[in-house]
Amino acid sequence: MPVPDDAATPVIPSPRDSRPAPLSRRSVLRGAASAGAAGLAVTALAATPALAASEHARADSPADEHVPDHVADGEAVVVHVRNVRTGEMDVYRGTTYARVHDRALAARLARASQ
Amino acid sequence: MSSHREAPEISKDPVADSTDVYAFVSPDRPHTVTLIANYVPLQTPAGGPNFYEFGEDVLYEIHIDTNGNAEPDITYQFRFTTQVGNPDTFLYNTGVITSLSSPAWNRKQFYSVTRVDRWGVHHLGSGLASPPCNIGPLSTPNYATALAQPAVHRLSDGSKVFAGQRAEGFYVDLGSIFDLLNLRPIQELNVFAKALGLMSAAGVNSTEFLNVHSIALQVDIHKITAHKRPVIGVWTTASRRRVGIRDEHGGDWTWSGPETQVSRLGNPLINEVVIPMGKKDFWNTQHPAHDKQFAQFVAHPELAGLIAAIYAPNFPNLQAAVTAGTVRADLEAILLTGIPAGIVPGFTNFTGSVQADLLRLNTSIPPATKKTLNPLGVIGGDLAGFPNGRRVFDDVVTVELRAIAGATLPLVDPSFTPDAAVGAITDGLTDTSPGGPYLTHFPYLGVPYDGYDHPS
Numbered sequence: 001m002p003v004p005d006d007a008a009t010p011v012i013p014s015p016r017d018s019r020p021a022p023l024s025r026r027s028v029l030r031g032a033a034s035a036g037a038a039g040l041a042v043t044a045l046a047a048t049p050a051l052a053a054s055e056h057a058r059a060d061s062p063a064d065e066h067v068p069d070h071v072a073d074g075e076a077v078v079v080h081v082r083n084v085r086t087g088e089m090d091v092y093r094g095t096t097y098a099r100v101h102d103r104a105l106a107a108r109l110a111r112a113s114q
Numbered sequence: 115m116s117s118h119r120e121a122p123e124i125s126k127d128p129v130a131d132s133t134d135v136y137a138f139v140s141p142d143r144p145h146t147v148t149l150i151a152n153y154v155p156l157q158t159p160a161g162g163p164n165f166y167e168f169g170e171d172v173l174y175e176i177h178i179d180t181n182g183n184a185e186p187d188i189t190y191q192f193r194f195t196t197q198v199g200n201p202d203t204f205l206y207n208t209g210v211i212t213s214l215s216s217p218a219w220n221r222k223q224f225y226s227v228t229r230v231d232r233w234g235v236h237h238l239g240s241g242l243a244s245p246p247c248n249i250g251p252l253s254t255p256n257y258a259t260a261l262a263q264p265a266v267h268r269l270s271d272g273s274k275v276f277a278g279q280r281a282e283g284f285y286v287d288l289g290s291i292f293d294l295l296n297l298r299p300i301q302e303l304n305v306f307a308k309a310l311g312l313m314s315a316a317g318v319n320s321t322e323f324l325n326v327h328s329i330a331l332q333v334d335i336h337k338i339t340a341h342k343r344p345v346i347g348v349w350t351t352a353s354r355r356r357v358g359i360r361d362e363h364g365g366d367w368t369w370s371g372p373e374t375q376v377s378r379l380g381n382p383l384i385n386e387v388v389i390p391m392g393k394k395d396f397w398n399t400q401h402p403a404h405d406k407q408f409a410q411f412v413a414h415p416e417l418a419g420l421i422a423a424i425y426a427p428n429f430p431n432l433q434a435a436v437t438a439g440t441v442r443a444d445l446e447a448i449l450l451t452g453i454p455a456g457i458v459p460g461f462t463n464f465t466g467s468v469q470a471d472l473l474r475l476n477t478s479i480p481p482a483t484k485k486t487l488n489p490l491g492v493i494g495g496d497l498a499g500f501p502n503g504r505r506v507f508d509d510v511v512t513v514e515l516r517a518i519a520g521a522t523l524p525l526v527d528p529s530f531t532p533d534a535a536v537g538a539i540t541d542g543l544t545d546t547s548p549g550g551p552y553l554t555h556f557p558y559l560g561v562p563y564d565g566y567d568h569p570s
Contacts, residue, residue: 078357078370092357092371 084110117379118155118284120386121394124377128154129169130352132379133326134284135176137348137473137503140332141481142555147338149190150330150506150557151176151350151379157279157325160565165206165247166279166327167223168194172352173373174329179347180340182466184403188338191228192277192329194244196221207246207253214243214264222246225277227269227331238269244278248325250566258561266556274332274556279325281550281560283506284382287541288320295424297515299542303425303535317542323549323568330557335477345452345463347472348503349380349402375399380471381449381501382510387417388449402470405450409469412449413441421519421539428535432520435530444522448501453492457525461497475503489545493521506558507545515539 071077071093078092087103118133119125136150153174157166168174173193177186199220200208209218226240245265248257266276290296294306298315301307329350339346356371377398379385388411389397397408422433447453450469455462463474482488482498489509491499493516500508516522516539523530545552549568550560 076359076368076370078359078368080357094370095355095372097356097371 079109081106081109117382117384117386121398122391123395124398127376128156129167130172130354130377131155132350132352132377134382135348135350135379135473135504136506136558137346137475138505139335139475139477139479139481139498139503140556143332144481146332146334147346147475147477148330148332148556148558149176149178149348150328150559152280152284152326152328152559153352154327156321157282157327158565159248159323159325159563159568161247162249162565163204163206165221165249165565166325167196167221167247168192168225168244168277168327169352170194170196171358171367171369172354175351175353176329176331177349177351178338179402179465179470179472180338180343182343182345182347182468184347184401184405184465184468184470184472187231187340189230190238190331191230192225193228194223194225194277196223207249210252211246211249211254211261213260214245219246223278227275229271236271238271238273239267239275242267242275242277247279248562248564250564252566254564257564262561271337272334273337274330276328276330276557278327279562280328280557281548281562282321282324282326283548283552283559284321285319285509285543285545285547286321286511287317287543289318290541291511295420297539297541299540300425300535300538303428303538305424305426315542317540317547319543319547319549322547323563325562326559328557328559330559332556339477344478345465345474345476347380347402347452347465347470347474349378349472351375352377375401378402380473382504383514384412384449384471387514388412388415390416402472403468405470406468408471409446409450412445413443414439415442415445415518417515417518418442418520421515425535429519429533431531431533432536435520435523440523440527440530442518442523443526445517447526448517448522453501453525458492458497461492461502463502473504474501493517506552509543509545511543512540515541 075093080090082088082090084106087101087106089100089106091098091100119131124131131153133152133155138148140146140148154166173191176190178188179185180187199217203220206221207218208220211219223244225242225244227238229236229238243265245261246254248254254261265278266274269275287298290298296304296307298317301312302314353373353375355369356374359368380402385394385397389408418432419436422429422436449471452464452474453462454464463476465474479497479502482496486496488494488496489507490513491508492502493513499505500510500513504510516536519536519539520532521536549563552558552560
């Protein structure tokens with residue numbers, strides 16, 4: 001039987017109201033680097049330091065390893081590098097995505113895919 | 115069929131494949147409208163061991179346009195979850211399923227209903243149980259009363275909802291239509307069948323004794339109409355997350371990103387027989403507000419030329435209209451804008467100039483009486499039927515075939531005379547063609563056929 005909720009009170013945002021998330025280059029980098037990239041579509045389990053350790057140690061300063069507050073434990077961040085040379089990438093997290101242009105990051109991801 | 119497997123991509127994704135949409139003033143509760151969106155087509159009732167179900171990874175929606183701009187003013191969202199009681203058995207049920215909470219039912223589905231409108235997002239219900247599939251008399255006895263009826267839930271706003279398996283209500287002779295449009299009752303007129311000496315024969319219902327999964331909602335009219343605007347436009351969509359990554363073992367998925375539309379349906383048969391092959395998948399991703407880009411296929415339907423050619427020389431007037439490039443303003447009105455006032459006496463379901471494939475229902479038209487009821491709807495003199503919305507028993511195949519063959523062209527071009535053969539067009543089926551009866555009450559589609567007896 002139903003467990004009715006409060007019909008009058010908006011509780012959650014509609015998926016259709018989703019906006020691209022304010023993903024920073026660093027958070028993208030962290031997600032991408034921690035994945036062990038498969039092709040150029042990269043998924044990452046944020047806040048899984050063990051997966052990220054070796055790549056991070058080579059690329060980022062310790063300060064960069066801070067996980068942004070808006071990324072939940074275990075939440076996947078998926079990066080689709082649309083064009084390595086122009087650095088065009090789509091970054092997916094939760095119900096949002098962001099279009100990012102970063103040639104250096106795209107090149108790193110491409111190297112990680114080897 | 116109406117929209118079963120109608121496009122290449124969605125034909126491979128049945129849980130997201132919308133098959134039919136219905137919208138009608140409820141005959142037994144005329145202050146309400148019933149909206150039904152069907153998914154998961156062509157279910158053979160004997161579907162074990164993995165019986166049919168909704169997709170946990172699919173967002174199902176029913177949209178309502180109340181002001182004629184072809185944008186959703188009200189959306190009902192349905193999300194499903196599955197619970198497996200015992201993963202160590204291969205069985206869907208380990209004994210008799212006597213109720214929706216029966217521990218013998220090993221794979222249950224529950225869902226939530228959310229309404230999105232100008233005032234925000236409203237949770238109308240959660241943890242709502244779907245009924246099991248109708249397995250057979252040993253596993254699911256007393257299906258209608260013990261399992262289906264208890265699965266009709268009351269939402270927090272007073273609306274009724276049901277989501278689960280139903281008997282397929284749509285009827286069509288698919289085998290004949292896609293065999294070079296060989297409508298069996300008039301196949302002696304088909305140039306190919308005539309060459310083989312085939313004579314008139316009865317239609318065959320391709321969907322007889324098949325099931326489908328329905329999402330049905332019954333809502334007070336005032337909750338889904340704007341002030342002094344009784345006509346609503348209805349359509350359904352199914353959406354999936356943009357990204358899915360299968361794990362290395364192949365069983366679990368990681369989903370990410372926003373939902374993106376993979377299926378939609380308003381009027382029956384549009385993506386089926388109006389939209390060309392190369393645009394069918396694209397059409398499924400588009401919003402109705404952008405349907406002007408497809409209007410040419412309604413204004414100059416390929417099917418009209420096929421009817422004239424395949425049944426030559428019985429449609430000379432239709433052939434002349436096709437050859438002249440006549441714009442089918444009648445079809446544009448029926449399918450894309452609604453029928454303006456003054457064309458059919460006492461009737462309109464016009465929503466404005468925006469061309470969009472919406473199922474348009476004038477909620478101020480009362481349900482048909484026994485005297486006026488006709489499965490041919492408006493062209494049969496029954497203003498409560500298709501294309502004024504659509505009832506579960508409406509013969510939309512015959513209506514649309516006759517309309518495309520020229521039956522409705524005089525509504526906008528009085529100089530056009532329909533060919534005499536138009537009245538003979540039918541696939542030979544009627545609302546008695548489905549294997550079981552429709553219901554006279556919510557959710558109106560019949561009790562699903564059980565797998566023990568179907569096929570028999």
